[in-house]
Amino acid sequence: MNEKLKIFIVEDDELTLKSMEALLAPYGMIHSVRTKAHAKLALEREEFDIAFFDLDLEKEKAGFDLTAMAKGLGIYTVIVTGHKTREYIKAGYQNGAMDYLTKPATAKSLKLVLNKFKNSTQSDQIFTELQKIFITRDEETLEELELLKSINLSHKPIFLSGPTGTGKTQLAKFIHDIHFGDSRPFVSINCSQFNEGTLESELFGHVKGAFTGAHKDKTGVLKLADGGTLFLDEVHSLSMGAQKKLMKAIEEGKFRPVGSEQEISSKFRIISATCEDVLELIQSKKFRNDLYARINTFNIKIKGLVDRPCDIELLLNHFLNKRDRKIVLSEEALEVLKKYNWPENVREIDALVENWHIKGVGVVEVDDLPVEVFSTEKKSSNKLVTPTHLKIIKEIGLNDYIDMIKKEAVEAFFQKNKLRKSKTAEELKISPSTFTYLQKKHEHLDIYWKN
Amino acid sequence: MEDKIIDIHHQVRSKVLSLYSSLSAIQENLYNPETCKELLELMMRKRPEIENIVDEILELQNTELKQ
Numbered sequence A: 001m002n003e004k005l006k007i008f009i010v011e012d013d014e015l016t017l018k019s020m021e022a023l024l025a026p027y028g029m030i031h032s033v034r035t036k037a038h039a040k041l042a043l044e045r046e047e048f049d050i051a052f053f054d055l056d057l058e059k060e061k062a063g064f065d066l067t068a069m070a071k072g073l074g075i076y077t078v079i080v081t082g083h084k085t086r087e088y089i090k091a092g093y094q095n096g097a098m099d100y101l102t103k104p105a106t107a108k109s110l111k112l113v114l115n116k117f118k119n120s121t122q123s124d125q126i127f128t129e130l131q132k133i134f135i136t137r138d139e140e141t142l143e144e145l146e147l148l149k150s151i152n153l154s155h156k157p158i159f160l161s162g163p164t165g166t167g168k169t170q171l172a173k174f175i176h177d178i179h180f181g182d183s184r185p186f187v188s189i190n191c192s193q194f195n196e197g198t199l200e201s202e203l204f205g206h207v208k209g210a211f212t213g214a215h216k217d218k219t220g221v222l223k224l225a226d227g228g229t230l231f232l233d234e235v236h237s238l239s240m241g242a243q244k245k246l247m248k249a250i251e252e253g254k255f256r257p258v259g260s261e262q263e264i265s266s267k268f269r270i271i272s273a274t275c276e277d278v279l280e281l282i283q284s285k286k287f288r289n290d291l292y293a294r295i296n297t298f299n300i301k302i303k304g305l306v307d308r309p310c311d312i313e314l315l316l317n318h319f320l321n322k323r324d325r326k327i328v329l330s331e332e333a334l335e336v337l338k339k340y341n342w343p344e345n346v347r348e349i350d351a352l353v354e355n356w357h358i359k360g361v362g363v364v365e366v367d368d369l370p371v372e373v374f375s376t377e378k379k380s381s382n383k384l385v386t387p388t389h390l391k392i393i394k395e396i397g398l399n400d401y402i403d404m405i406k407k408e409a410v411e412a413f414f415q416k417n418k419l420r421k422s423k424t425a426e427e428l429k430i431s432p433s434t435f436t437y438l439q440k441k442h443e444h445l446d447i448y449w450k451n
Numbered sequence B: 001m002e003d004k005i006i007d008i009h010h011q012v013r014s015k016v017l018s019l020y021s022s023l024s025a026i027q028e029n030l031y032n033p034e035t036c037k038e039l040l041e042l043m044m045r046k047r048p049e050i051e052n053i054v055d056e057i058l059e060l061q062n063t064e065l066k067q
Helices: A014-027 A036-045 A062-072 A086-094 A107-133 A139-146 A168-180 A196-204 A240-252 A278-283 A289-295 A310-322 A331-339 A345-359 A387-396 A398-416 A421-428 A432-440 A443-450 B002-028 B033-066
Strands: A005-010 A028-033 A050-053 A076-081 A099-102 A158-161 A186-190 A229-233 A269-274 A298-301
Touching (some): A028 A036, A050 A062, A062 A086, A086 A099, A107 B002, A168 A269, A240 A289, A398 A421
Parallel strands (some): A005 A028, A005 A050, A050 A076
8 A cells, every 4th residue: 555645534523533543544644634624724735645524524514515625626535424324325426425434434444445545546547558558539439448447457358349450459468568567478369360270270289290281399379378368369260160169278278289189278368359240240150159258258349530530630649749750740631631531540540650751751741641541432341342332333334433433533643633634644544635534524423422 | 302312312323433433443553552542541531421421311211201
């Protein structure tokens, strides 16, 4: 417990006050008063970490006012009173109390509160640290991240879901760091990077001669993570066979490396992540329901930038200021970037800023922006033709659709090149006359594009 | 009469709770004689207040008997 804790006690009964002082003295510096007026004065003049208020002072319920006042000053406030009716308890919390204790104040009850205070302070510090690495002002995302305060205190599995490039790996590493620090291993694997056979070997390891090319024993990531954290990125890519084996490994802490007769043991905290809809995969029998239930104790959903546009400028500034060499964005460039959908999310912003650094850009003008940022069409998959586009094709026909794609490409490059026709035509590898033709063609169909 | 009983009940409860806290504090400070002494002295000072409550209870009983 922090020895320098500044503790404030307001209690009008001298014996109770002296008793609380004696009980709380080992935890920090104590300042105590017996009247409402003195309490107000002390709150105005001194700084406290935690305050204990009696409710009845000088024949009135002054403790409620003091609680509200202390709460406003950011002090962790505890009510210690003889009243234990529902109305009093409710009013206590509504006025900002963090804890409500009924008298008698004993060593046990006060210790309980002080431990809770300590944990809440640690959780707040963790959240502050998290906000330094996970940049967001989006309220829903902040609420999701708040979950990490409780996660800190447990070894339970965590499931991170959200689009690619939103910082899930970074978040997993942060969770590991707050829990284990550097003392335990953090082992990460992207399940989508391996084919079925190789992935099993990567996860569980193999013994020499298990398959063609297995020239020596290999330790899998499940064993490497023993005592620490195993981060399974793109967990939806696991085959049903690997899922079954993983389920057993999580439940029993034991598994068999590929080609081995002997089981080996490993205990780890599991953090999984995916950009896919796992419930849909469960319905189509591609993901085991029991495994999902096992790895999904805490679920944190991270939204893509397209759903939290308020973070775009914030993140741009974060990455621009991260390096020693500074770069600034022109107003026009910023406006274009704010309208862009950032399909690759935070990773894309980081890469873009890195690219400007490599190119030695100082002030980023519209000219310095890559052509894709001029497109405002939402990207829903890796396919060129999205469901929206298919609808348009159905309505206007394939030829007109292709012409419209050409037209949109022309307009995007035209804007990027500050309305310079010849440069745009050159970049598009078309003649200036084709440029003019495409620009003017199908103006009557613009409505489809805009919608 | 009922108000008087409630008031006495409140006073008794308040004293008991206060004494209970001080017992817990003494228990935690057995190796700190100064604190123990101070707490015990304060406990002793409660005696007249407790005697007052006892008087009040007796008076109440007498009133009840007369009625």
